[in-house]
Amino acid sequence: MSGPGAGHLLEVRDLRTEFATDDGVVHAVNGVSFHVDDGETLAIVGESGSGKSVTMLSVMRLVPQPPGRIVSGEVRFEGRDLLTLREDEMRALRGSRLAMIFQEPLSSLNPVFSIGSQLGEAITAHQRLPRPAVRDRSRELLSMVNIPGADRVLAAYPHQLSGGMCQRVMLAMAIAGNPSILIADEPTTALDITTQLQLLELVRRLQAQLRMAVIWITHDLGVVAGLADRVQVMYAGRIVETSDVEALYADPVHPYTLGLLRCIPRLDEARPERLTSIPGSPPDLIRPMAGCAFAPRCGLRLERCTVDEPVLEDVGEGHLRACWAQLLDVRVTQAVRGVA
Amino acid sequence: MTGPMGVPRGPSNGRTAIAIGETTAIPVPILDVDALEVHFRITRGVVVQRRVGAVRAVDGVSFTIRPGEVLGLVGESGSGKTTTGRAIVGLVKPTGGTIRFEGHDIEAAAPAEQRALRRRIQIVFQDPYSSLNPRMTIGNIVADPLRVHAIGSEKTRRERVAESLRLVGLDPSIVNRYPHQFSGGQRQRIGVARALSVSPALVVCDEPVSALDVSIQAQILNLLADLRSTLGLSYLFIGHDLAVVRHIADRVAVMYLGRLMELADRDAIYRRPLHPYTRALLGSVHVPDPAIERRRQVVPLVGDIPSPSAPPPGCRFSSRCPLRASLGDPERCATEEPTLRDLGRGHLVACHFADPSEPSIPAPVALDGAEATSTPVQHEAP
Numbered sequence: 027m028s029g030p031g032a033g034h035l036l037e038v039r040d041l042r043t044e045f046a047t048d049d050g051v052v053h054a055v056n057g058v059s060f061h062v063d064d065g066e067t068l069a070i071v072g073e074s075g076s077g078k079s080v081t082m083l084s085v086m087r088l089v090p091q092p093p094g095r096i097v098s099g100e101v102r103f104e105g106r107d108l109l110t111l112r113e114d115e116m117r118a119l120r121g122s123r124l125a126m127i128f129q130e131p132l133s134s135l136n137p138v139f140s141i142g143s144q145l146g147e148a149i150t151a152h153q154r155l156p157r158p159a160v161r162d163r164s165r166e167l168l169s170m171v172n173i174p175g176a177d178r179v180l181a182a183y184p185h186q187l188s189g190g191m192c193q194r195v196m197l198a199m200a201i202a203g204n205p206s207i208l209i210a211d212e213p214t215t216a217l218d219i220t221t222q223l224q225l226l227e228l229v230r231r232l233q234a235q236l237r238m239a240v241i242w243i244t245h246d247l248g249v250v251a252g253l254a255d256r257v258q259v260m261y262a263g264r265i266v267e268t269s270d271v272e273a274l275y276a277d278p279v280h281p282y283t284l285g286l287l288r289c290i291p292r293l294d295e296a297r298p299e300r301l302t303s304i305p306g307s308p309p310d311l312i313r314p315m316a317g318c319a320f321a322p323r324c325g326l327r328l329e330r331c332t333v334d335e336p337v338l339e340d341v342g343e344g345h346l347r348a349c350w351a352q353l354l355d356v357r358v359t360q361a362v363r364g365v366a
Numbered sequence: 367m368t369g370p371m372g373v374p375r376g377p378s379n380g381r382t383a384i385a386i387g388e389t390t391a392i393p394v395p396i397l398d399v400d401a402l403e404v405h406f407r408i409t410r411g412v413v414v415q416r417r418v419g420a421v422r423a424v425d426g427v428s429f430t431i432r433p434g435e436v437l438g439l440v441g442e443s444g445s446g447k448t449t450t451g452r453a454i455v456g457l458v459k460p461t462g463g464t465i466r467f468e469g470h471d472i473e474a475a476a477p478a479e480q481r482a483l484r485r486r487i488q489i490v491f492q493d494p495y496s497s498l499n500p501r502m503t504i505g506n507i508v509a510d511p512l513r514v515h516a517i518g519s520e521k522t523r524r525e526r527v528a529e530s531l532r533l534v535g536l537d538p539s540i541v542n543r544y545p546h547q548f549s550g551g552q553r554q555r556i557g558v559a560r561a562l563s564v565s566p567a568l569v570v571c572d573e574p575v576s577a578l579d580v581s582i583q584a585q586i587l588n589l590l591a592d593l594r595s596t597l598g599l600s601y602l603f604i605g606h607d608l609a610v611v612r613h614i615a616d617r618v619a620v621m622y623l624g625r626l627m628e629l630a631d632r633d634a635i636y637r638r639p640l641h642p643y644t645r646a647l648l649g650s651v652h653v654p655d656p657a658i659e660r661r662r663q664v665v666p667l668v669g670d671i672p673s674p675s676a677p678p679p680g681c682r683f684s685s686r687c688p689l690r691a692s693l694g695d696p697e698r699c700a701t702e703e704p705t706l707r708d709l710g711r712g713h714l715v716a717c718h719f720a721d722p723s724e725p726s727i728p729a730p731v732a733l734d735g736a737e738a739t740s741t742p743v744q745h746e747a748p
Contacts (some may be wrong), residue, residue, distance in 0.1 A: 073579035188670040189443075218442035219606070219650040220667040245580060248652030252659025271656045287654055289584035291613035293636070294653040300591070301613065303584035307549040 034061035034102070035239055036085070036207060041099035043077075043084045046092060050312040054080040056263035058099075059338075062207065067233065067240045069250035069271075071286075072260035075308050078243045081260070082209050086126055087116050104206075122152040122203035129212040131192035135184040141195055142180030148199035167198040170235075172228060190221035194228065201232060208233070211243045226253060247286060251275060259283045262309050262319035265338060269345035279356050280347045282320045318350070326351040326359065395430035396468055396568055396600050397454065397487075402427045403462030404449050408675060421675045423449040425624035426463070428706070431568065436594065436601040438615030438632070440608060440647070444671050445621040447604045451570040454602065455489045467568070485515045488561035492573035494553035498545040504531075504556055505541030511564045530559040533597075534589060551582035558589065562597070570602045575610060587614060608651050612636055620644045623674055623682040626706055630713040640709060640720040642689035681717070689719060 043055040055077045062068050072078040083089045085101050087108060101108040104123065108116065120126075128134045136144060145164045149155065155163065165176040171194040173179055184192055193213055200208055210229065214222040230253065233240050244250055250257060251271065258268035259282065267280035278284045285304040291297070306323040309315065318324070321331040328350055336348040349356070404424040409415040424446040431437045441447045452458045454465055456472070465472050467483050475483060488511065491497035498507055508527045512518060518526060528538035534555040545553055554574060561569050571590065575583040591614060593599055605611045611618060612632060619629040620643065628641040639645045646667045652659060667686050672678055678685045684699040698718050706714040709722045 073581060190670050218671070219608075220442065220646060221670060223650045224667075246652065247580075247654040248659075251652065251654050251656045252662060275654060275656055286580060290580055290654065291587070291607075291609040292653055293609045293612065293648070293651050294655055294658060297613060300588055301584035303588060304581040305585075307551055307582065308579070 035064050035104075036062040037100075037102040038081075038085060039100040039102075041081060041084055041101065042097040043080050043089060043094060044097055045094050047312070052311045053314050054094075054263055054311060055084060056314070058260075058263070058265055060258055060265060060268065062239050062241060064206070065233070065237050065239055066255045067242060067253055069242045069244060069254035069257045070260060071244055071247060071250065071257055073245055073308060075262070075311065076260040077263035078260050079211055080263075082126070082211060082241060082243055086120060086124060086209065087111075087113075088120075088126075118152070121148060121200075121205075123205055124207050124209070125200035125203065125205035126209040126211065127193070127196045127200050127213045129215050131189055131196050131213075131216070132184060134196055135192055137184055139183075140180065141182050141184065141187070145180070145195065145199055145202070148202045152203045163202070167202055168195075170201065170232065171195070171198045172224075173198070188221075190217055190224060193217065193225055197225075197228065197232070201236060201238075204236060205238055207239045207241060209241045209243070212245070214249060215244075215246075222249070229253075247275075247290065259286070263311060264319065264348065265346075266320065266349070267345075267347045268338070270343075273343070273345050277345075277357070278360065279341055279345065279353060280349050281324045281326050281351060281356060281359070284356060284360055285323075318348070324351075326355050394433075394469070395466075396433045396435075397431040397602070398466040398469075399430070399450075399454065399463070400428050400466070401463035402450065402453060402460055402465065404446070404453050404458055405461045419675050421673075422624050422677065423674055424453065424460075425674075425677075427621070427624070427626055428463075429619050429626065429629060431600050431602060433567075434594070434598055434600055435617065436603055436615045438611035438618040439602060439604045439621060440606060440611050440618060441621035442606065442647075442671055444623070444674055446624040446674070447621050448572055450621070451489065451572050451602060451604050455487050455570050456484050457489075481515065485511070485517075485564050486567045487570065488564065488566040488568075489570040489572060490554070490557050490561050490574045493577045494550050494557055495545075495577070497557055498553055500545050503542050503544060504548075507545070507556060508541075508560045508563050511560060515564055517564060526563055527559075530563045531556075533562055533593065534559045549582075550578050551585055554578060554582075554586050555589065558586075558593070562593070566599070568600045568602065570604070572604045573606065574603075576606065583610070590614065608636075608648060609653075620647065623671065623677050625682055626714070626716060627683065628713075628715050629706065630715075631711075634711070634713050638722075640713065640715045640722060640724075641683075641717050642687050642720070643683045646686075646688065689717070693719060 039059045041055055041058045045052040045054055058081050070078045070081065080089065084096050085108065089096060096109060099109060142164060145167065146160045149160050149163050164180055168176040168179060173191065173194055214225050217225060226249065229240065242250055242253060254271045256268065256270050257274045258265050259280065260266065261282050267274065267278065267283045274283065278287055288302040289304055291301060304323055309319050317332040317334055318336050321327050324331065330350050336350050338346045338348045340346055341353060402424055403426055405420040405422050407417050408419040408421060410418045427450055429437065439447045439450065449458060453460045460473065467487060470483055472480060472483050505527055508530055509523050512523045512526060527541060531538045531540065536552065536555055536559065548556065575586050578586060587610065594601065603611060603614055615632055617629065617631050618635045620627045620641065622643050628635060628639065628644045635644065639648055669686050672685060680700040680702055681704050684690055687699065690696065690699045704716045704718050706716045709715050709720065
């Protein structure tokens with residue numbers, strides 16, 4: 027486990043991002059700190075509104091301003107604070123050292139330009155190359171993402187390709203600049219499960235081949251189980267638990283993580299008569315409440331939980347959680363389920 | 367004709383009793399879909415529209431649903447599962463085949479009878495955001511089917527709306543509020559209340575939890591399970607999440623490119639899937655366990671689902687089929703379309719070469735009522 031100051035590839039400290047809306051200010055990200063090391067895979071898991079996507083859009087400085095605003099924080103990447111860079115410096119990093127792919131591949135591609143011209147643009151954005159070299163590089167990138175018949179695909183338009191194919195084209199564009207970090211924002215959510223598996227295998231292979239770190243944003247605890255080295259769980263704009271992948275699934279120490287793991291039907295377990303559900307719904311981020319944001323839905327709530335906001339603390343071997351409940355109580359709840 | 371409330375369940379319940387104690391007898395189905403076809407024409411030209419082809423969204427699908435039963439219908443996008451559901455509730459017109467509800471052919475029925483039949487088949491949609499009219503109050507949304515079917519007076523409708531809302535766990539005092547004031551999970555409850563307002567016997571649930579957050583999915587699945595047992599409902603549960611469908615369904619049908627590939631009891635299909643497509647689907651499901659996921663060796667299916675306007679000749683799955691590839695690409699798969707055949711105990715499979723004696727399990731599926739096996743992943747050697 028690397029400690030603070032060990033020179034992480036990416037280090038985010040106390041990031042806060044807000045959005046101004048007609049109803050008030052939405053506190054989307056509320057003081058998030060984490061790091062990513064060379065070549066590792068970090069999964070950020072959370073439901074809609076948890077702030078997982080806004081956190082990474084803030085890192086990429088892609089939050090639309092206004093209405094969005096990065097209020098405070100520090101994003102250290104390769105020795106610089108990204109939040110203080112000029113826009114042209116940031117643009118030089120995006121797509122070269124830092125790349126991102128999104129959930130909807132079709133809406134991320136421009137419908138009126140051919141795949142060849144969009145992929146070519148991604149290549150020439152960061153290096154000057156003569157035309158034939160751009161063509162060669164395009165073919166090479168397409169073969170890296172398992173797209174056969176490169177010339178046919180380069181001449182095609184996005185609507186002529188399937189969703190899985192478009193997502194692989196997006197991936198080709200993302201790796202065109204040899205990024206050291208690939209941020210994947212739910213890239214498999216819109217895909218069918220058989221296509222999903224193809225993309226997961228592909229990202230895994232490219233990660234090893236190009237020695238990239240991958241930050242995988244998802245709501246699906248199943249998808250990241252085999253993919254991530256570390257997982258951090260977000261709720262209401264905060265990190266509530268983070269640990270290496272084995273410990274998180276075997277020994278979740280935050281009641282929300284426990285709830286998430288319990289409420290999904292699983293093929294690898296006997297079918298229960300009823301699913302354990304988390305009562306209520308996620309909180310309103312316009313009126314932040316005192317104490318822990320999960321408290322109203324939490325079965326292990328203490329009096330303190332509605333007053334003091336818990337901070338992330340280490341419960342052993344880099345396994346962090348933000349919760350006031352007794353560790354033993356969380357583990358007993360987990361164990362009871364194993365018996366039932 | 368039946369009264370507006372407390373509707374009798376219809377004659378099928380009486381007939382079902384025949385099957386009790388006689389395990390081999392098949393109860394009279396509440397829904398009998400036979401050779402259902404929904405083709406959408408592809409036309410070219412604005413003034414003179416020439417027909418240039420057809421999207422064969424549903425292309426000869428047959429299944430039944432027994433009273434009180436939940437049939438899961440799974441498939442990838444483009445498989446025709448949603449169109450099948452929409453044809454059953456009358457949102458799209460079938461181009462062929464018959465749909466019988468409690469023995470009555472819906473399409474052939476006289477208009478008044480047709481409306482009476484349709485009232486008893488309702489639908490819950492996937493997206494609770496776009497399926498509720500933002501300008502209508504919750505009370506009017508839930509009362510809409512009552513109004514369409516001209517059931518009850520204004521006062522009895524209000525009572526019925528309150529009862530429906532209570533059934534789905536909502537406070538009837540919300541009737542004057544609007545959809546935007548509710549969360550996704552609450553909206554989906556409102557969608558369910560709307561379906562229940564006219565006392566249906568069959569509810570088509572079209573991916574009712576796919577658009578919801580995972581912490582909310584379980585609430586809605588539990589609600590649907592409760593309503594099924596308290597009201598004696600039957601569901602056609604359409605989904606793409608195989609773990610969700612396993613949780614709620616009694617029998618499961620697998621669709622691919624407009625055709626059924628496999629149909630069997632839940633335990634049979636999950637423990638011993640016989641169609642290579644079902645096996646591939648199950649092999650692609652992720653489970654939240656790093657140890658199992660790391661050992662995953664299933665070779666993903668190659669390529670994408672072909673276009674339903676130009677399905678491959680012969681077996682529609684032949685272009686991606688790993689079994690066909692392992693058999694050395696037999697000619698028969700590309701020339702002869704397999705029919706659904708019974709490979710024992712109602713386990714129907716549309717494959718020329720499916721082998722019921724094959725032992726392997728493609729996915730880490732735990733056996734119900736048994737301890738999860740210590741070595742859950744048992745893949746075939748490549």
